[in-house]
Amino acid sequence: MAQRGDDVMARDAAPDRGTDRNILSDVASPRLYQRNAFRLTGLAIGSSGRDIRRMADQLAIIERIGGAALTPPALAVRPAPTTADLYTALDRLRDSRERLVDEFFWFWPAQLGATDDEALVALAAGDPDSAATHWSVSTGSTDDSGSTDDSGTGAHNLAVLEHLRALDTELAPGSALARGDAQAVGQPDWAQVYRRWTDVLRDGRIWDRLAAQIRRTADA
Secondary structure (H helix, E strand, O other): OOOHHHHHHHHHOOOOOOOHHHHHHHHHOOOOOOOOHHHHHOOOOOOOHHHHHHHHHHHHHHHHHOOOOOOOOOOOOOOOOOHHHHHHHHHHHHOHHHHHHHHHOOOOOOOOOOOOOHHHHHHHOOOHHHHHHHHHHHHOOOOOOOOOOOOOHHHHHHHHHHHHHHHHHHHOOOOHHHHOOOOOOOOOOHHHHHHHHHHHHHOHHHHHHHHHHHHHHHHO
């Protein structure tokens, strides 16, 4: 069987693959975060084409000569993705429309292009609770000091985290949803998830930030 790594350069030049209908179907799926390319690969939303090619090269080496699997990223999907899943995720990052969806439903640094964001460092270290605390403080939702978040990213990231956790809970094997028990204790607080996304929809700073990210990606 041909190695996927042989197709790296050809795939880099591939045109957008998804139709608008398919992309919207992805957003409506309960597996929205299970297939998020940034979650699967561990790449940051500011990753360049070079970063994507580097990871594709690493996967090709693992396929050809063997070696340790790539380190699972924070909030890793279970069961772990296959090599084919990771190649598919990299393909998504090469498609401008699919990448936009995955960027929107993933975690943003407080400052566009920052690589040392405190909350994202905590997240990468496997401590999403500390990241959530940081975002809550930045939005002024944990004390009376007021918001220190001038970009809306804290509110956005809290919405993503709570949405992701809610869907992961419902999709987990043996979950109340899988058993058909809608009244079980420990169900996700969907009302809170909806409130978080309502805050996002009403915050113009977040949409300005998204537009800036689109321009940055286009110029990369």
